[in-house]
Amino acid sequence: MQQHPDPKDPARRNFFAEGASVVIGGVISLVPVVAGARVLLDPLRRKSKAGAATRVTSLDALPPDGVPRKFPVIATRTDAWNKSTAPIGAVYLRRSPEGVVTALNVVCPHAGCFVDYVAEKSSYLCPCHNSTFKPDGAVSDAKSPSARALDSLEVEVRGGKEIWVKFQNFRAGHAEKIPCT
Amino acid sequence: MFGWLDHRTGYKKLLHEVLFENIPGGSRWRYVWGSTLTFGLVIQFITGIFLWMAYSPSSQTAWESVYYIQEEMAGGWFLRGLHHWTAQVMTVLLILHLMQVVIDGAYKAPREVNFWFGMILLQLILALSLTGYLLPWDQKGYWATKVATSILAIVPFVGEDLQKLVIGGPDYGHHTLTRFFALHAGVLPGLTVALIVGHIYLFRRHGITPKEPVKKPDAAFWPDQVFKDAVACMAVLATVLFFVIRHHGAELAAPADPSEPFSAARPDWYFLFLFQLLKYFPGTTEIWGAIIIPGLVMTVVMLMPFLGKWQLGHRFNLGLLYSILAGSGLLTYLALKEDNKNPMYVAAVKEAEQNAARVKVLAKAPAGIPLTGAAALLRDDPLTQGPKLFSKNCASCHRFGGHDGTGVEVKDAQTAADLQGFGSRAWLAGLLNPDKVDSIHYFGGTKFKAGKMAKFVKNTVHEFTPEQKGQLVKVIKAVSAEAQLLSQKALDTNDAADIDEGRKLATGETMRCTECHAFRKADDTAIAPDLTGWASRAWLTDFIHNPKHERFYGKRNDRMPAFGEDQVLDAKQIGLIADWLRGDWYEPAKAK
Numbered sequence: 001m002q003q004h005p006d007p008k009d010p011a012r013r014n015f016f017a018e019g020a021s022v023v024i025g026g027v028i029s030l031v032p033v034v035a036g037a038r039v040l041l042d043p044l045r046r047k048s049k050a051g052a053a054t055r056v057t058s059l060d061a062l063p064p065d066g067v068p069r070k071f072p073v074i075a076t077r078t079d080a081w082n083k084s085t086a087p088i089g090a091v092y093l094r095r096s097p098e099g100v101v102t103a104l105n106v107v108c109p110h111a112g113c114f115v116d117y118v119a120e121k122s123s124y125l126c127p128c129h130n131s132t133f134k135p136d137g138a139v140s141d142a143k144s145p146s147a148r149a150l151d152s153l154e155v156e157v158r159g160g161k162e163i164w165v166k167f168q169n170f171r172a173g174h175a176e177k178i179p180c181t
Numbered sequence: 182m183f184g185w186l187d188h189r190t191g192y193k194k195l196l197h198e199v200l201f202e203n204i205p206g207g208s209r210w211r212y213v214w215g216s217t218l219t220f221g222l223v224i225q226f227i228t229g230i231f232l233w234m235a236y237s238p239s240s241q242t243a244w245e246s247v248y249y250i251q252e253e254m255a256g257g258w259f260l261r262g263l264h265h266w267t268a269q270v271m272t273v274l275l276i277l278h279l280m281q282v283v284i285d286g287a288y289k290a291p292r293e294v295n296f297w298f299g300m301i302l303l304q305l306i307l308a309l310s311l312t313g314y315l316l317p318w319d320q321k322g323y324w325a326t327k328v329a330t331s332i333l334a335i336v337p338f339v340g341e342d343l344q345k346l347v348i349g350g351p352d353y354g355h356h357t358l359t360r361f362f363a364l365h366a367g368v369l370p371g372l373t374v375a376l377i378v379g380h381i382y383l384f385r386r387h388g389i390t391p392k393e394p395v396k397k398p399d400a401a402f403w404p405d406q407v408f409k410d411a412v413a414c415m416a417v418l419a420t421v422l423f424f425v426i427r428h429h430g431a432e433l434a435a436p437a438d439p440s441e442p443f444s445a446a447r448p449d450w451y452f453l454f455l456f457q458l459l460k461y462f463p464g465t466t467e468i469w470g471a472i473i474i475p476g477l478v479m480t481v482v483m484l485m486p487f488l489g490k491w492q493l494g495h496r497f498n499l500g501l502l503y504s505i506l507a508g509s510g511l512l513t514y515l516a517l518k519e520d521n522k523n524p525m526y527v528a529a530v531k532e533a534e535q536n537a538a539r540v541k542v543l544a545k546a547p548a549g550i551p552l553t554g555a556a557a558l559l560r561d562d563p564l565t566q567g568p569k570l571f572s573k574n575c576a577s578c579h580r581f582g583g584h585d586g587t588g589v590e591v592k593d594a595q596t597a598a599d600l601q602g603f604g605s606r607a608w609l610a611g612l613l614n615p616d617k618v619d620s621i622h623y624f625g626g627t628k629f630k631a632g633k634m635a636k637f638v639k640n641t642v643h644e645f646t647p648e649q650k651g652q653l654v655k656v657i658k659a660v661s662a663e664a665q666l667l668s669q670k671a672l673d674t675n676d677a678a679d680i681d682e683g684r685k686l687a688t689g690e691t692m693r694c695t696e697c698h699a700f701r702k703a704d705d706t707a708i709a710p711d712l713t714g715w716a717s718r719a720w721l722t723d724f725i726h727n728p729k730h731e732r733f734y735g736k737r738n739d740r741m742p743a744f745g746e747d748q749v750l751d752a753k754q755i756g757l758i759a760d761w762l763r764g765d766w767y768e769p770a771k772a773k
Contacts, residue, residue, distance in 0.1 A: 017408035024411040028418045032224045035263050036231030038256035045255060081242075081249040083549030 048181050049078060053164045056091060056103075059157060064099055068092040068117045068124075068135055070106065073167045091153060091165055092117060092124075094135065103153040103165045104137045110146035112172045124150060147175040200403035202385065206395035208406035211285070213413035214278035215384070220414040221271040222377070224421075225309075226370065228264040233366055236316070238358040241554035243318035244436040248544055248555065251433055258430030265431030266424040268310055270417060272451045275303050276506070283485065283502045286495055287390035293486035295383035298376050300483055305373045307451070312365035314449055318358060320533060323437035324446030326361075327353065328456075332471045353439070435536035436556040444529035447520070454512035457519075478505060539565055546767050561753075567761020570754055574744065575600070578626070581762075596626035597741070603762050604664030604716030606672070609657045615643040628739045633697060634709065641693075652686050656694065659683025664716035668764050687712075699732075710734060721759040725750070 054075045062069060070092055077086045090106045108115045113128035117135075124133040129145045137150035154166040171178040187193045204212070235254060237246040250257040279299070282288055288296035315326040333344040349356025400406070435441075448456050455475065462470035481488075481501065488494045520526045536559060543558040544550050551557055559565045571579075571586035578597035585591045599622045602608040611617045618638040619630045629635060645653060659680045662673045673680065684701065687694040694700055697709035711732045714720040723730070726745030729738045744750040750758075760766060 014404055014408075017404040021404055021407045021411045024415050025407075028220070028411070028415050029223070031418060031422075032227040032263060035256060035260045036227055039231055039250065039254050039260045040234060042254040042257070078549065081245040081253070081544070081550045081555075082552055084552050 048169075051166060051168050051179070053154075053156060053166045054088075055158075056093065056163050056165045059095075059101075059161050059163055062093050062095045062101065062163065064095045064097050066094060066096050066135065067119065068094045068104070070117065073165065075167070089167055089169065090114070091167065092150075093155075093163060093165075101155050101157055101163055102136070103155045103163075105151040105153055105167075105169065107151070107169060107172070108146060109148045109151060109170065109172055109174075109177075110144075115150065147173065148177065151177055200401065200407070202388070202402040203399050204389055204402060204406055205391040205399050207397040207400040208402075208409050209392065210409055210413070211281055211392060212389060212406060213410050214274060214281050216410035217413050217417045218271060218274050218278055219377070219381075220417060221267050221274060222373065224267045224418075225264060225271070228260055228267070229366060229370070231260055232264055236362075238316070238362040239355045240318060240353075240358060240437070241552070243316060243358050244433075245544075245550050245555050247317040247319075247433060248541065248550075251430055252541060252545070259425060262425035262428065262430035263421060266421045266428075268313065269424070269449075269451075270421050271306060272310065274417065275306060279303065280502065280506075282390075283498055285390050285392050286489065288486050288498070289489045289495075290486065292383070292387050292390070295380060295387065296486055297483060298380045298383065300479075302373060302376050302380060304479075305369055305376065309365060309369050309373070310449060310451070312361045312369065315361050316358070316365060317433055318437045319434035320437055320441065320443040320536070321432070321434040321446065323353070323439075324443045325448045328446065329448065329452075332467075335468050335471060337468075353437075433537065433541075434533055435540045435559055436554065438556045438560070441559075443533065444525055445533045447516075450513065453516040454509040457512040457516035536565060542769055543767060545769065548767075561757075562766060563757045563760035564766040566754075566757045567766075570750070570758050571600075571761065574750060575758070578740070594626070595621050598623050598627075600762055604661065604666050604721075605669060606657050606661045609661050610654075613638055613642060613653060613657065615639045637693070649691055652683075652691060655679045655683035656687050656692050657683070659687060660694075660700075660712055660715055663712065663714050663720075664763065665718075666716075666763055666765075708735070708737070716763070718756075718759055718763060718765070721763065722752070722755050725755045725758060726752075 052075070054073055056071050056073055061071075070090055072087045073089045073091055074085060075088045077084060077088050079086075092104045092106060093101060094104075095101050106114050108126040108128065108131055110126065110129055110131050113126050115124045115126045115131070115133065117123075118125050122135055123140055124135075124137075126132070126146070131144045131146035132140045133144075133146070133150050134140045137152060139146055139149055151168075151170045153168060156164045156166075158164050169180045171180055183193075232250065235246060235250045235257070237243060247261070251261055252258070282296065282299065311326070311329060315322045330344055330348050333347060334340045336343055345351060347360065349360045447453065455471075458470045458474070459467060462468075482505070485498045485501075489498055491497070539562065540555060540559050543562060544555055568581075568586035568588075571581060572589070576585035576591050577593055578595070580591065580595050580599040580601075582601040583590075583599065612623050615638050617623055618635050619625050624630045624632065624635050642653065658673075658676050660683070661669065662676075662680045662683075665673070686692050687700050694712065695704065695707075697707060698704075698712045699707040700712040702713070710724070711720070722745075724733050727743040728734050728741045729736070729743055729746075734741075742749060745752065745755055
């Protein structure tokens with residue numbers, strides 16, 4: 001049997017090899033992590049293209065009785081690699097007897113659920129955390145979890161016939177209306 | 182704080198064991214291969230998980246999501262390139278690791294089990310490569326993997342069922358991708374990790390096999406061997422980065438399309454030897470080349486630890502290893518050589534590259550990728566389909582710039598007009614040129630060579646005075662404007678006055694167009710093709726649909742088939758030919 005000196009002999013310490021190993025090991029391991037993280041963070045560069053006016057329905061489809069009615073908003077939508085015409089959300093439209101049209105986003109400003117309009121109670125009810133809103137969108141109960149009224153949207157009646165809405169989503173959970181971008 | 186953590190985890194002892202393993206004879210460069218492979222796997226796990234976050238396995242989204250990673254996401258090409266090229270480099274490292282193990286005799290007792298672990302790991306990693314090759318769902322991966330899974334079907338008794346299980350049904354589709362993806366990202370990596378843990382555990386249990394004779398004193402793994410391993414891993418990464426940057430990521434061919442042939446389909450280079458082997462087994466003997474011979478070779482390799490016990494066993498094993506490597510190398514060389522000499526293959530590769538580039542242009546167009554998937558982009562693209570349809574249906578008589586539309590010379594004699602630039606002023610000016618009208622480029626190959634039009638051009642136009650020639654130019658502008666070619670849009674707008682005048686002149690005594698042709702108004706007595714909307718999309722599709730129609734040649738039609746009327750081509754195909762001839766396809770706006 002050959003005799004070997006103790007490999008843990010401190011005299012053989014090689015500071016260069018130790019330092020270089022740690023540095024090289026660290027740097028080469030970082031390469032795949034950084035490459036991946038860059039792609040992971042790609043969504044931060046993307047901006048919402050919502051906010052353009054979209055034709056929602058005709059004026060005739062909305063009786064002037066002040067009762068909210070739900071309409072889908074269908075627009076050209078970019079979903080990663082696909083471009084298609086697809087629903088991007090929904091709105092409650094209301095036409096007062098005076099003929100004024102108002103629009104509310106159907107999404108509850110509390111946590112983002114889809115609110116229902118309950119005709120018997122003449123109010124919107126959120127099925128998730130019981131927020132309630134008046135027909136004009138205002139919070140109807142001080143104990144309502146929602147920090148703000150339903151989000152109103154800009155409406156335009158074009159040519160006296162068509163209802164166009166500037167559809168947008170807003171950040172949930174804030175007292176102010178902050179558009180999602 | 183470290184004391185607190187050590188008290189609860191004992192990490193210091195573990196770290197000590199990891200770092201201060203004894204290496205008989207000290208650190209050596211030949212021991213680095215296992216570490217480089219582990220490093221390669223770590224890269225694959227990290228990059229793979231990030232790619233997973235953007236990949237969508239279905240036949241309408243796989244190519245599309247990979248395209249999106251590669252072309253649209255920040256740094257996506259780099260990430261995908263890193264994953265792709267590390268896989269390529271790992272194949273080489275596997276061979277080097279195996280060579281080192283066999284040459285140094287590290288497979289011998291008591292390390293038999295670890296040798297088997299290693300051989301299984303080798304096959305797992307090749308399986309990862311094979312499954313990963315399909316995931317982009319491009320023409321290359323689709324057709325190459327089809328060959329691999331078709332081979333499964335020749336396995337006796339259970340082949341067909343096995344194939345169905347692997348591809349998730351009787352045909353390639355969504356479930357082929359979901360299954361390959363689950364194998365690639367779940368099952369195979371899981372098995373690989375389990376076996377690697379076992380591999381490293383057994384390696385540590387038996388220790389390194391020193392290259393005899395040991396000349397230097399023993400040393401600990403840390404720091405000298407770690408340093409050598411780190412440098413080797415850095416070299417591996419540098420090699421990978423070289424290829425990633427040189428190729429700007431990894432290749433992505435056109436989207437898989439079962440209706441589009443792909444003669445450029447080849448497995449990745451490390452499977453080429455198996456691909457080549459199959460060529461030597463005719464008919465029903467395929468099973469020998471595909472399964473029996475590779476299986477036998479693998480079995481003998483697995484038996485190396487036992488063979489090595491004989492007196493000459495180690496030499497036999499070395500000989501076997503070198504023979505396998507040399508044989509595979511030779512087969513790979515032959516495969517590459519045959520392909521390079523095969524003009525069909527070379528042309529197919531060129532076409533594949535063109536399609537891959539074109540589909541990316543279309544995917545970036547404002548219309549984007551439809552929900553039905555990107556394969557439709559090429560199927561509906563005049564620039565891609567026009568030449569192929571022309572070559573198949575038109576080029577037996579017509580030519581396009583002297584060739585068949587795809588750039589290939591035609592053997593049959595040309596018997597009808599050359600349609601490159603059809604509808605343009607230059608094309609029409611050639612037709613009205615007394616020296617050219619009866620040439621092979623126009624009416625020369627047809628019975629119209631001696632027809633009224635040719636006579637008119639040769640006799641009347643030939644005698645035109647300079648003033649009349651000036652009028653003819655305006656008529657050419659007017660008739661060519663009917664085509665509404667994209668390439669002449671600016672010219673047509675500029676020359677509106679000339680075109681107006683040309684329209685009037687066409688009906689006049691000198692030009693006499695309307696003696697035979699209808700032009701911009703109905704004319705029951707017209708005997709020649711209608712010049713109203715001449716060479717426009719509608720005119721051309723109607724013409725190809727039925728040239729025998731009264732509006733065109735009527736009974737005087739010379740041999741041209743009624744492609745639409747006789748249902749040789751459908752409306753979409755006719756439209757693609759017309760659009761292509763008219764130069765009407767999507768081009769990205771030039772950067773301003």
